[in-house]
Amino acid sequence: MKRKVLIATLIIASITYITFVFLNSKEDFALLNDVDSEEILLINDKKSNYQTIKDLTNEIEIKVEDLSFYGVAKDQKEQYWLITEGNNNNNYQRQLVSYNFKGKKIHEINLQEEIPNEIKAIDNTILLSVISNANKNRLYLYDTNANLLEKVEMNGYIWDFQKESSMIFIAVHDTVKNIGKLYVYNMKNKELKERVLVEQFAPVSFYMDDR
Amino acid sequence: MIGKIYITNYHLEDNQNGKLLIISKNNLSDISLLETAPYPYKIFSINNNIFIYHYQVTSGKSTLITKIDNQNFEKTEIKVPINSHLIQGNKNFYLLKLEKDSIKLEKRNAKAENIKNDIIPISSPIYIANF
Numbered sequence: 001m002k003r004k005v006l007i008a009t010l011i012i013a014s015i016t017y018i019t020f021v022f023l024n025s026k027e028d029f030a031l032l033n034d035v036d037s038e039e040i041l042l043i044n045d046k047k048s049n050y051q052t053i054k055d056l057t058n059e060i061e062i063k064v065e066d067l068s069f070y071g072v073a074k075d076q077k078e079q080y081w082l083i084t085e086g087n088n089n090n091n092y093q094r095q096l097v098s099y100n101f102k103g104k105k106i107h108e109i110n111l112q113e114e115i116p117n118e119i120k121a122i123d124n125t126i127l128l129s130v131i132s133n134a135n136k137n138r139l140y141l142y143d144t145n146a147n148l149l150e151k152v153e154m155n156g157y158i159w160d161f162q163k164e165s166s167m168i169f170i171a172v173h174d175t176v177k178n179i180g181k182l183y184v185y186n187m188k189n190k191e192l193k194e195r196v197l198v199e200q201f202a203p204v205s206f207y208m209d210d211r
Numbered sequence: 212m213i214g215k216i217y218i219t220n221y222h223l224e225d226n227q228n229g230k231l232l233i234i235s236k237n238n239l240s241d242i243s244l245l246e247t248a249p250y251p252y253k254i255f256s257i258n259n260n261i262f263i264y265h266y267q268v269t270s271g272k273s274t275l276i277t278k279i280d281n282q283n284f285e286k287t288e289i290k291v292p293i294n295s296h297l298i299q300g301n302k303n304f305y306l307l308k309l310e311k312d313s314i315k316l317e318k319r320n321a322k323a324e325n326i327k328n329d330i331i332p333i334s335s336p337i338y339i340a341n342f
Contacts, residue, residue: 039300041307041316043333054331057300164212171218180220182239195239201220201230205253207261208236209281210214 040080042072053080053099062103066095073121075144079106081126083116096128098146107146114138122163125149129158135176139168141187152185152192159204171203212236219251219263231263231279245284248275255299256281258321262304264297278323289323 039056053072054061066084073081079098086093094116098107114130117137121127126142137158141150156172163169170183180203182195197203213236220230229251235241252266261279274295278287291306295317298305303326306317318327 039298039303039305041298041331043331056298056305167212169216173223178223180218182216182218182234184239197218197232197234197242198220198230200222200224202223203218203220203232204251206216206218207254207256208214208216209256209259210212 040072040074042082055080055101058101060101062099062101064099064103064105066097066105071119073119073126075121075126076124077144079144081119081121083111083119083128096126096142096146109142109146117158118160120161120163125163127161127163127168129161131157135174137172139170139185141168150185150187150190152183154183154192154194156181157202159202160206162206162208164208169206169208171206173202217254217261219247219254221250221252229263229265233284245279245286247277247286248288251277253297253299255304257300257302257304260321260323262299262323264299276323292317 041054041056043052043054051066052061052063055074064082066082066086071083075081078101081096081098084095084097094111096107096109096111097105099105114132117129117131119126119128124144126144128140128142130138130140132138132153135155135157137154137156139152139154139158139161140148141152142148154170154172156174159171159173161168161170166187168185168187170185172181172183174181179199180197180201182197182203184193184195185191216234216236218232218234220232222229227249229247229249231245231247231251233243233245247263248265250266251263253264255262259281261281263277263279265275265277274290274293276289276291278289279285292308295306295308298307303318303320306319308315308317313333314331316329316331317325318329320326
């Protein structure tokens, strides 16, 4: 069992390291495409310090000054949400920012010390997963005006999450126990339920139908 | 709530087959299993067709997409260009292939048919991040 936990930990560490290397690459561009149901391409240009949001659905292309390494999400108000990082007055800072379709910055929130992992916009909610420590992750929920609605904490690495009505489904790999889990959070009564799915496998992505 | 939750699972230790878990939303203990090709990284649906994108961790390349009929769960494996990456959309999905001075963008419809090709010029090498 210890061996399996060690291997799982090493794999997570490798993924984190590879991501770190990518993020700190001296190359000019990075391309992000983890955008979840939105046909958006995000192209970073580190050299000239701008990036392009290319919305393939609406054929919109806007250039923004913030660099993002954590994906892009589009909400129902046609705002593009990015997690950015960089130096602001000599302070290293990660921020949650939004731009409208004309490329004007609308919201700007300073984030905590946690490492942002993935962002999605579903219905009128912006969902942001962060890594707090090795086996502790959080999901932050914001409204489209950038107000923090909820902070949900789970044991394990958050691989993916979805929202349906007031229910949020979160796929988690518990790296200590090496089990895949599904958390279900009810926004109405703020109840978090945990369901063990399968051992030794990481639940990496999911889709829900209503049939 | 009605319907099902489809979760891709991949084995973290070696190149074993992946699993697709099919779970009833009304009863989270009602779980069916479907074996898939290794490293089923991303699952998405277009026009009720379910697709699984396989991320080849060992090589860093993605070469396979599995299409699943959600009536009888019959699997069809679709080989896509080596080194291609995925953008999922609501009506289409895109395969990106990185070239030295461009990104080749291949647009595919819900039947996985290639319907459009684009080339986005770039001036420097591009690296995929956030996978």
